[in-house]
Amino acid sequence: MPRTPDRLRLLHAHVDQLRQCRACPDMIGPVVSGRPVLSPVMLVGQAPGNREGPAGKPFAWTAGKTMFGWFAQLGVDEEGFRSRVYMAAVCRCFPGKGAKGGDRVPSPEEIARCGVHLAAEVALVRPRLVVPVGKLAIAQLLPDAAQLVDVVGAVHRVTWHGHACDVLPLPHPSGASTWHRTEPGKTLLARALARLGQHEAWGAIRDAGPRALAAAEARA
């Protein structure tokens, strides 16, 4: 297993390479990636929208505002989150619009292709806690989950890409979704956020500055 400085160097190299990926002909670039940070927490989004590419960062628009508001309630503001959590996604490019005007759902082939990047990140970051946001992301970690009510609000233990970790699913914070603003979603979201705030990996990113976090990771 590579030492922490080597893992960090490899993660930087990985993100540089990821940004050059043009493997999917129907995806619209640029590739959107979070910062190359070794963290006990990995967030997995679905796919960027049309605003994230120009902004050069994931969750750059209204859904992000809602999501970072949830995390701020747990003591980590947006900048702290971006600098201390590895932000991945099921697909890293904008899929374009679907027939009904919403964002196109990535195809199984695109998910599998981009999954190669995810697998590499899991091996390098080795997160203790993974937070998938939205159904498509949740399905990668909890493929047997039939619906959100079955999994949101609980911590699940899984082995993902050969790595054992806790999973704490969250609903997508999109303004187009009413799930998290109506019952039972509202209560389940509150329960999920409470569990997130209590998780030791969340405590590590909340309480530690980036330098202390790197030292903690070196000991892990």
Ligand code: SF4
């Ligand atoms: S979606 Fe993923 S695999 Fe496809 S081009 Fe973008 S980065 Fe590459």
